[in-house]
Amino acid sequence: MTTIRSSLVRLLRTPVKTAFFFLLLAFTVSLVCAGGNLWKLCGDNLERFEKIFTTIGTVEQTPERTEQEAVWFADEMGYRYFNRSVYGDIVSDSVLDFEGAGYLSGPEHRAYYEALPQDYELKEDYEGMTQAMIIEASPLEDCIPAGPVKIEVKRVLYSAYPVNVSPIYLCDHNTEHPQMLYADKTYLMALADGWTHDWEEKGSAAIFEYAPLEGPYSTQADADGNRLPTALTGNWIEELTPGFYETERGKAWLTLCRDYELRALYESFPVTATQDLNLIMAFYRKQAYLAEGELFSEEDYRQGNRVCLVPARFAKRNGLTVGDSLHLALRYANYAASANRGGGESRLNAEGEIYQVFEESDYVIKGIYDVGVASDEGDWGYLLERNEVFIPTASIKNSDENNIAAYGPMKGYTTAFRIPNGSESIENYKALWEAQGVDNVEITFYDGGYTRLEGGLKSMRNMSLILLATGIVSAVCIVIFFCHLFITKQKKRTAIERGLGMTKGQCVRSLLTGILVIALAGSAAGAFGGQVFAGRAAAGMEETELFDTRFSNGAVQLEQEREESDRAGADAGEESGSAGADETGEAAASERVYLTETDWRMSAVCGGGVFLFTIAAAMAGVCGNLKREPLALLSEAGK
Template identity: 30%
Template sequence: MFIMSVKQLLRKPGRMFLFFSLLASSTALLIFAIVSMVACGQRIDIVESQFTTIATVTQNAEPGDGILKAEILEFDSPDYIVPPETRPFLLAYNPQLYTTNIQYTADSIHIVEFSPLESEQMSNNSVPVKIEKIYYNDYDRTSNTINNLMEKDLEPGDIISIRQEQGPVTLLEPGKRYIANLSYNQQDEYSPYFGPFSTQYDAQGHQISDGGRPRIEEVTKDFWLPGGRGEIWMNWVEAHQWEKNTTALPVLPTNSLNVLPSFHSKNAYINDGREITQEEFAGGAKVCMLPQSLMSRNILSIGDKIRLPLRCALYGYVPNGYKTLNFNCGYFFTPLDANGDLYEPFWEEEYEIVGSYKQLSEENNELTYDVIIVPRQSVEATWDDCIAYYEPMNGLNASFQIPNGKIAEFNASLHFAAPAASKLEITYHDNGYENIMSSLLNTRLSSMLLLSVGCIAIVVVIILLLYFFVVREKRRTAIERSLGMTRVQCYISSLSGIFLLALLAVATGSGIGWTVMHTVMEFQLQKPSAFSLSSTAADENDESAIPAEEREDIAYFSREYSLWAENEQFETTLELDTEAVSIHNRIYYATPLLVLFIFTTLAFILTRKNLSIEPITLLGGG
């Protein structure tokens, strides 16, 4: 029966080849459309999970303007993933940790008591003085040797010349003692440098007056009594000794890694361990992340604990790449409060190291040099009385996170609900999410259209195939039954040949669909504008190290609108995981089986209809 059925097909080779081609092509189109749509949906899920949208906030304050915080942008909005936050640096002084900044270039600082040898008004006049007592010496000894300078550690009995080049005129009188912070000026003379002063601010950003501090002070008989000015000068000396022996560690409290510009732009990435989880951020867990350089320098490992005694806060501070937080570098800030006392730790706790991070570049970002990241809620004390520096917020230290794809809608709501937003410069960063998502959605729409066309094509081809090879074979069925063939033999005679034809066609179509899909992916793989999404360095994402069978299911997009394109050393990949690739492979088998099932079901129904008609009626109907 099977041979007879095949012979019947071969008698119509043109029709057989036509339907074979149509069914194979329709199956290939259907498979291509399904795999494309599934893969596009999976990549949309990947983009949604790996892309974030943040907004950075900058206040371009004019003279007289009050300093604002990003928190004024909070309103009753369900769209905030991470509400606005203004992040200060919290300085921790821990002598047990060695930092990058301990190798800083020292300023010329000599805190000494001296007595004038002549009476002179210090107004661009050089005055000889005798050093009576030494409290602190520090200067760049390497530069001093290279430039053949005569600066040295001052000692009691030394005779030097000092010249006051700026500030109010000071009258020095022989027989009196004075104290000053002297700086060598490269003409074998010294000039009075800053004396002890405070840069303390209140929580609203207003500087608290310390009453003014002269550069040179007379050492009177009550100068060193308890509560006298001598205590403030000793605090000043101790502050310099802190900086010389224990450089401040900047601690950055935040509510999420996602709102940190360095992590958002993929400039920073996890090197060892793990990220701080959102549950740990929300619960204020005593955990932290350290830069890998700080870990290596102090021989620390994941799971170790470090103590962080936090002494003061800096708002709006932008560290430079040479002397990150040394207060004596131009005295951007000092560790003295308005009363002249050293800031005491307002919070001290042990933090467990859960991860380390590295950066592609440590310049012009908020994580420059030895920044320790902790959950904001883990600091359970307020630092409002310990603010040593306060400048308007900038794009590095004020930000918030919103859902992807909501920039225009959210921005309109924000300006309506929070009028203060008009006073601030708000910049949104989505790393090209909207452009990529727009491309993916267009691709998914195209796949859906192809799927519709493929489904229609499959149905039409199956109906036509069954019409010509089953429905129009009623007479043949009647003859076979008249010759004594059973119903089972009639089924085999009518369907086995076309079933074989359909089986070969859908198998061929599945192979064509697989070939076309993988050819398209290989073509995308070779595009020079490819980038990935994995948080690893470029050398760990080298495409040449990825096996070809794994690279076939990698999605690539243009970097034209991506901030990551600014750094060619770092690449990212929208890589489908093993489960996603397995789903694709199942489609190549499941789709032909579905087509065969539909074909077989309809074929049996139509053949049964033929068999239900009496042979005499079919033969009589010609």
């Protein structure tokens, strides 16, 4: 106790020197704290910065050749030509399974599933329903429906809404030389309206004609993509003969009617299963964005939790919100196209029957997404269908192999994978892929610009670390310097104390007390000061001018101010510039994506570290002194 008290007394009697030593240590600790906080904040923010980017690859089987397909347009009385890709054998997606690929998710050749509409509203109130019908009809006179011809509706087997008008107009719009129709015969046909040759002149006053749809046909395939053999031929307009409905063909037509009852024309309820929403280009490019709730978690994908993501309009239409239950009854899968691109699949299976539900369950709505404008043109397949629901692939427990309505080659909008960011990752993948020797499959990488920034990111990260390391080494040097000064001056004191009979232990306590007090006070003050300054600096980041997120893709627009809608209405009625409500809209600030809070634990660790090191260094110095006999110390002390 004597030694400690005496030591403290001596410390207080040199206030200036003590203060200087205290300041030196405090500043040193502040330096380390600043470096530590900086490193942590910068590092954390850089990590978040990295997470902005995702690298995906889309996979596309290249066609063997491209053919020009001529399509007749009756209103133009001419052909329009479209390029049609012709593929060879379908390349299996198993070619993407190779060692060292380093996938973070996928590869997936995904399907969309057509779900039973049940009672869900699949279209907006203001949207009219496309009239589709399956009827028995006869032309009023012998004719060739190369243009609109009148036909008498004899019997309606199915119609989307009641057929109140007869006769109606029929035009085999896309057939250059349609078959002759005879007035004394009755024909069975599936028709859809919406065509007219007069709409440009007459607009909504024009007479609409009906064009034929395909009759019963099948595109069912097996799990390897091979078409299943079928007797269904898909005739467009069939002559009705006695006993027709007892034939296989007739039964197929009746089955087709039943399918239309289940799902009207152009009304679809597609459900896309995926392992990772980043593999869906619309989500990847932030054309589709989360409006409410959450996206799927890793666990959802892994465990196959029955959760789903629904589009905002669908949710609004059906009064659904996050947490509600959505009943999904999946009927068939389409591996050939995305929900927006396809269609193309038949309604009936190879046996001419309706696809039965193979997976039925309640899904909890985990999130609601909205869709903005696409960033650039690409194939329509990359766009989302309006009622498209997303579910984790693993949530489908039953096999769909008997319910594949269409299968096709891998396309960018059906097949994708995710790999780690960075040019190294991409180059490594490319090298391994080339080694697979698969010629007719093309992989396109999208990284959101990461490779152009990665060099800089690495450099920034390294710099932060180097700064911290340099700060620590500086602190070490300063502490050693401090201990050297402090202890050197105390050699004589130690010698006297030893001369007076103090034990080595007492001498250590006497000397270390002073250092301990200064070190403790300095470390605490330095840590506190460092934390305060770092905190203020970090808080200053809040004052960084944020970008206005008006017009941004990915921004939530569901809850728009009423004045925006008013302004939209006022604007639309004007010929020129200014709107009725001449208000300057307020900018919407973006939500900060970086951290602006320091962690007090970093300062505590830094302060504690310097303190402990100071004590250790001092101990080393003191013990060094005590190894020497007082006699030698006294003689040295005179130097």
